[in-house]
Amino acid sequence: MNSGPQPVTVIGLGSMGSALAAALLDRGHPTTVWNRSPRRAEPLVARGARLAGTVADAMAASPLIIACVLDYESLRAVVEPAAEALAGRAVVNLTSGSPEQAQETLDWFGAHGAEYLDGAIMTTPPGVGSAEMMFLYSGRRDVFETHRATLTALGDPLYLGQKPGLASLYDSALLGLMWSAMTGWLHGTALVGAEKIAATAFTPIAIRWLGAVTGFLTRYAPQVDEGCYPGDDATIDVQIAAIDHLLHAAAARGLDNALPELLKSTMQRAHAAGHGSDSFAAVIETLRGGR
Numbered sequence: 215m216n217s218g219p220q221p222v223t224v225i226g227l228g229s230m231g232s233a234l235a236a237a238l239l240d241r242g243h244p245t246t247v248w249n250r251s252p253r254r255a256e257p258l259v260a261r262g263a264r265l266a267g268t269v270a271d272a273m274a275a276s277p278l279i280i281a282c283v284l285d286y287e288s289l290r291a292v293v294e295p296a297a298e299a300l301a302g303r304a305v306v307n308l309t310s311g312s313p314e315q316a317q318e319t320l321d322w323f324g325a326h327g328a329e330y331l332d333g334a335i336m337t338t339p340p341g342v343g344s345a346e347m348m349f350l351y352s353g354r355r356d357v358f359e360t361h362r363a364t365l366t367a368l369g370d371p372l373y374l375g376q377k378p379g380l381a382s383l384y385d386s387a388l389l390g391l392m393w394s395a396m397t398g399w400l401h402g403t404a405l406v407g408a409e410k411i412a413a414t415a416f417t418p419i420a421i422r423w424l425g426a427v428t429g430f431l432t433r434y435a436p437q438v439d440e441g442c443y444p445g446d447d448a449t450i451d452v453q454i455a456a457i458d459h460l461l462h463a464a465a466a467r468g469l470d471n472a473l474p475e476l477l478k479s480t481m482q483r484a485h486a487a488g489h490g491s492d493s494f495a496a497v498i499e500t501l502r503g504g505r
């Protein structure tokens with residue numbers, strides 16, 4: 215049995231697919247590539263990749279196929295005409311999508327005799343290949359375990375569970391967190407920037423504050439699980455008062471206050487539902503559309 219790096223096919227050579235293929239080449243995997251626009255394969259071919267002439271040829275070349283195209287519709291458009299080449303292959307789909315699309319796609323690949331693992335990439339292309347970066351996977355554990363060593367070439371592989379949609383579900387949740395945090399950081403940066411403070415001066419302090427914020431998440435997670443939110447550290451009512459200072463300071467400097475207005479109104483709805491003296495974690499009841 216061959217114990218060296220296994221052959222892999224990468225379908226989709228946009229910014230991300232190219233980074234995936236490059237990371238596999240770096241680890242010595244015989245790598246076959248295919249892209250709708252073949253010219254994007256040129257830098258990879260220069261590094262030793264083999265360019266397949268057709269999708270069917272690409273899929274036949276390796277037991278493991280890693281796909282990363284724009285969206286699930288594009289993936290189906292690419293693989294459907296060559297579906298007969300899928301039998302006996304394992305497909306790891308790193309294209310972003312919804313949990314429902316993951317289930318439909320698993321069913322479709324299964325119907326064509328292919329094993330399927332859904333995945334999500336929690337980095338940008340420059341982070342691919344780093345053990346620091348998370349790659350999320352969901353679907354059959356045995357498929358994941360069989361290919362774990364190869365997937366380690368891309369980043370730290372985290373298996374989330376059997377339900378195929380879990381990787382997309384976590385991906386969506388984590389991106390929501392990222393956009394909220396980055397928009398909050400940019401709003402704060404604009405606020406201090408109005409006083410001629412550089413982003414590079416503010417950001418180390420913001421990052422240190424994020425360290426404290428992660429402590430709040432650790433404290434509040436069990437409260438969320440238990441549905442019990444003791445306001446013994448900082449209540450929602452105290453924070454409704456505090457956010458007015460942010461609104462005032464930002465308005466006085468001409469900033470767009472849509473984000474803190476939204477946060478205040480969410481806290482106010484939590485207050486109206488009787489959570490004023492609870493911890494901030496009780497806001498989840500409002501977000502769930504409940505009380």
Ligand SMILES: NC(=O)c1ccc[n+]([C@@H]2O[C@H](COP(=O)([O-])OP(=O)(O)OC[C@H]3O[C@@H](n4cnc5c(N)ncnc54)[C@H](OP(=O)(O)O)[C@@H]3O)[C@@H](O)[C@H]2O)c1
Nearest residue numbers: 226227228229230231250251283284288309310335338339
């Ligand atoms: N970039 C990131 O930081 C990042 C991070 C995490 C996840 N992702 C996900 O990775 C996936 C790819 O992103 P990317 O940044 O690589 O995008 P990209 O650079 O725009 O590349 C898009 C890829 O999809 C292909 N494609 C688009 N429409 C197609 C169609 N109708 N039929 C066949 N192929 C089609 C493109 O082929 P052509 O070259 O022929 O146009 C190209 O290979 C997306 O799902 C994205 O959400 C990206």
